[in-house]
Amino acid sequence: MARVKMAAGNWKMNNGVKAAVEFVSQVIPAVKDSNNEVVLGVPFVCIPDVAKLCAGTNVKVAAQNMYFKDSGAYTGEVSGPMLAELGVSYVIIGHSERREYFAETDETVNLKAKAVFAHGMTPIICCGETLEQRELGIKDEWIRMQVKLALKDLTDEQVSSLVIAYEPIWAIGTGKTATSEQAQEICHLIRECVAELYNREVADAVRVLYGGSVKASNCQELFGMADIDGGLVGGASLKLDEWQAISNC
Ligand code: PGA
Secondary structure, eight states: OOOOOEEEEEOOSOOOHHHHHHHHHHHHHHTTTOSSEEEEEOOGGGHHHHHHHHTTSSEEEEESOOOSSSSSSOTTOOOHHHHHHTTOOEEEEOOHHHHHHSOOOHHHHHHHHHHHHHTTOEEEEEEOOOHHHHHHTOHHHHHHHHHHHHTTTOOHHHHHHOEEEEOOGGGTTSSOOOOHHHHHHHHHHHHHHHHHHSOHHHHHHSEEEEESSOOTTTHHHHHTSTTOOEEEESGGGGSHHHHHHHHTO
16 A cells, blocks of 8 residues: 655744644645645644644644653653643654753653554654764664664554654754755665564555655655655744645645
């Protein structure tokens, strides 16, 4: 079965409720005929309003993080049951910014991925190398390690349904997009790693996105590569014309 491409926006820490409602109200009619799965990763505080607006449309809501415990004394955290109750479909897990600034580790990524599934949502698991790792020639080992640890003890069914986003750190927010060949090479490597860990059927089902300076002008070429099933998009998901073009890419 052909994999449905995904255009996933990651707003990061941008847009309060008012701006989010205005933006999403314009996005919904602009992407209604898209053949891609359109997802918007919005700040926690925007989720209730955005989820209400998106109900019954083809736009799905993602959270940008989630804690792996269901409840308890974890000041400042947000749990799976809280997000599921609001109608969240996807949760972005292990973004490089969370790994760098908020001490996310491969172990917590794995715990969070399991917790996302436990509450009926789907993780979008991020991985990617630094420029230094690429230059040292260890990017392949690094990505394979991140993928193996993230997927530890997940079932065939779970891995078939989840999304992995390859985001080279040197390409995030820098305007320096990986070439479509560079992106394809690693997305292929990720798929082969899943085939090794699980089987061909699972590897053919899992969706692998590319992220890092995706924009309207390069999405077609990137999303057209054999192992790239769409994009995780930061900056360009905040601009209506750009996001419309990428969603409909
Ligand atoms: P960018 O961010 O598109 O602004 O490079 C991508 C991401 O961090 O998900």
